[in-house]
Structure formats: structure tokens, C-alpha cells
Amino acid sequence: MTTKKLLLVDGMALLFRSxxxxxPSGRFMFNEKGIPTNAVQGLIRHLFAAADRIRPTHITVCWDMGKDTFRTDMFDSYKAHRPAPPAELAPQFDLAQQATAAFSLHNAGVRNYEADDCIGTISKWTKGEETYILTGDRDLLQLLNGHNYVWLLQTGYGNWKSYDAALFREEYGIDPEQFHYVKALMGDAADGYPGVKGIGEKTALKLIREYGTTEGVLAGLNDMTPALQKKLREGEDMLRMSEKLAEIHCDVPLEWTWEQAAFTGTTEEAVRFIEENGMKGLSRLARHTGYTEVDPFGFD
Incomplete structure (x- = not known):
């Protein structure tokens, strides 16, 4: 029996990072149609650099499907402060999904949910099969377990910090499934929820190490300093809201099967796509046929 190995890709994170x-250097790589392609080409390069190392039998790329989600329904300020995408990035959102499809990669996304939620849901369904999550977002560390691994993008191509549950516990002193409690306490400026005013990551980690959950923290108020009690009492409502925003939702109504995600190599569609869209930098990647024992992904 062939061992399955799944690569789940946070498409939005890779696209923005790329x-x-x-x-900053203005390398937008406009094609003959006047469309910039730098983010799309970077996404494909990041993805296949990781795949070359992981050698997955299955790949799914997950996407946000619009800015409105159940989180924005709960909290108006969620991600509301983020500026509009740069003019050179906006046309690359649709192009990115076209590119991954052309490279024989399975795309997934559901309206009202984020890519993170789709990743969480699929990783819950893999039932013990090795699952690798490629992202630039620390929030996904909460999905680590005995068969889920998270590779966080670092500067440059082919550079990641690879986490398993043991490394996470060593660095943070808590279990991965407790990480969203830490985020609830400290908040997330990038996502626009404040957590508890005056509590940063260091204090949040200390509290969760000691009390386990946000409910445990609130139940233990009488053991804390007056200053900390005041912060938590005044911030209790936002703490409860922030916990709901920080936790990855793993029950997305998503259609996904192993058969859909199977990856056996690219086809001529990838070659046609890069020719039609002026992405010559991806030519080598468009012509690989999967794995061999000597040369996975056809790289020399």
C-alpha cells in the first residue's frame, strides 16, 4: 500500500509573501498583457521548493474566497484596517488560482471561511496520514499534532522553519491546541482584534501555562496581582470574542477527497499557461513529471 503524504498550502500567505x-525593488514582472506576475511566479516557486523536500503524494492549495467571513460577521473590525491590495497585486488573485490549476494542483476554498479554516478542516480529515502545512502564518501552529506538521516560510526561497508538536512545546511551553488562547489574550494587530489591553505574548504564555485556557485564567483571577485582575476584568468581553476569532474552524462545509488532491506531475497545460501568461521563469517547473528516487520533481 502506498503511503499518503499531503501538502496543504496557504495560498494567500504565499501569494502575499511572494x-x-x-x-520593494519594483520587480513586478509584467507580461505582454500588462499584467504583473511577480506574486504568482513566487507562489509557484515557494510551493514546489517545499514539495521537492516533502515529496507529497497529494497537494491542495487553500484560498480565501472574499474578505467577508463569519469572523467579520462577529466582529466588524476584524481585518477592517488593512489597506486595499496594491494595484499590482489585485489582478494576481485570480491568476494565482489559474496557475495552480494549470500546474495540476487542487484548489479549495469556501465562501464565508478563510483559507486557514479550510486547511484545518482538511487536516482533521486526514486520519493520521502525514500532513504538511506550508504557510507564513503562525496561527496555523495550533493545528500541530502527531501527524500534522507546519512549515513556516522564512526569507528567501527554500527556507522554512519546520515545526512538529514536540518543537512547539519546547519553544512555547504549551500544547499546540492551546495556542489560540494565547492569541486571544494578546490579540493580533494584523487581524485587527485587540485581545486584552496591556497583555502581550510573554504574559499571555505565562497565564496559559499556568491556567490552561482562557476560562481557567478568568477562574483564577483572585490569585493574580490587582493590576492584572483589573486588565482581565475590563477586557473579559473582548477576550471571549478574541478567542472565537483566533481559533481555526475545523468544520468547514468543504468538498475534498484524496482523489481530488492526488498529484502525479504536471501536464502540457502548465506549459501552455506559462507561455500564454509570459512566465518564462517557471518553464522548468512546468515540465516535471512527479517523483523518481534519484531526482524528485525532475530537478537537476
Whole structure:
């Protein structure tokens, strides 16, 4: 029996990371149609660099399907402060999904949910099979367990910090499934929820190590300093809201099967796509046929 190995890709994280890696130098790589392609080309390169190391039998790329989700329904300020995407990035959102499809990669996304939620849901369904999550977002560390691994993008191509549950516990002193309690306490400026005013990551970690959950923290108020009690009492409502926003939702009504996600190599569609969209930098990646024992992904 062939062992399954799944790579789940946070498409939004890779696309944004790729865009901003090259944007400062103005390397937008416009094609003949006048469409910038830097983010899309970077996404494909990041993805296959990781796949070359992981050698997955199955790949799914997960996407946000619009900015409105159940989280924005709960909290108006969720991600509301984020500026509109740069003009050079906006046309690359649709192009990115076209690119992954052309490279024989399975795409997934559900309206009202984020890519993180789709990743969480699929990783819950894999039932013990090795699952690797490629992202730039620390929030996904809460999905670590005995068969889920998280690879966090670092600077440059082919650079990641690879987490398993043991490394997470060593670094943070808590279990991965407790991480969203830490985020609830400290908040997330990038996502626009404040947590408890005056509590940062260091204090949040200390509290969860001692009390286990946000409910445990609130139940233990009488053992804390007056200053900390005041912060938590005044911030209790936002703490409870922040916990709901920080936790990855793992019950998305998503259609996904192993058969859909199976990856056996690219086809001529990838070659046609890069020719039609002026992405010559992806030519080598468009012509690999999967794995061999000597040369996975056809790289020399």
C-alpha cells in the first residue's frame, strides 16, 4: 500500500509573501498583457521548493474566497484596517488560482471561511496520514499534532522553519491546541482584534501555562496581582470574542477527497499557461513529471 503524504498550502500567505518580497525593488514582472506576475511566479516557486523536500503524494492549495467571513460577521473590525491590495497585486488573485490549476494542483476554498479554516478542516480529515502545512502564518501552529506538521516560510526561497508538536512545546511551553488562547489574550494587530489591553505574548504564555485556557485564567483571577485582575476584568468581553476569532474552524462545509488532491506531475497545460501568461521563469517547473528516487520533481 502506498503511503499518503499531503501538502496543504496557504495560498494567500504565499501569494502575499511572494509579492512583497519583490515589490520593494519594483520587480513586478509584467507580461505582454500588462499584467504583473511577480506574486504568482513566487507562489509557484515557494510551493514546489517545499514539495521537492516533502515529496507529497497529494497537494491542495487553500484560498480565501472574499474578505467577508463569519469572523467579520462577529466582529466588524476584524481585518477592517488593512489597506486595499496594491494595484499590482489585485489582478494576481485570480491568476494565482489559474496557475495552480494549470500546474495540476487542487484548489479549495469556501465562501464565508478563510483559507486557514479550510486547511484545518482538511487536516482533521486526514486520519493520521502525514500532513504538511506550508504557510507564513503562525496561527496555523495550533493545528500541530502527531501527524500534522507546519512549515513556516522564512526569507528567501527554500527556507522554512519546520515545526512538529514536540518543537512547539519546547519553544512555547504549551500544547499546540492551546495556542489560540494565547492569541486571544494578546490579540493580533494584523487581524485587527485587540485581545486584552496591556497583555502581550510573554504574559499571555505565562497565564496559559499556568491556567490552561482562557476560562481557567478568568477562574483564577483572585490569585493574580490587582493590576492584572483589573486588565482581565475590563477586557473579559473582548477576550471571549478574541478567542472565537483566533481559533481555526475545523468544520468547514468543504468538498475534498484524496482523489481530488492526488498529484502525479504536471501536464502540457502548465506549459501552455506559462507561455500564454509570459512566465518564462517557471518553464522548468512546468515540465516535471512527479517523483523518481534519484531526482524528485525532475530537478537537476
Amino acid at each position: 509579492f512583497f518580497q519583490t515589490a
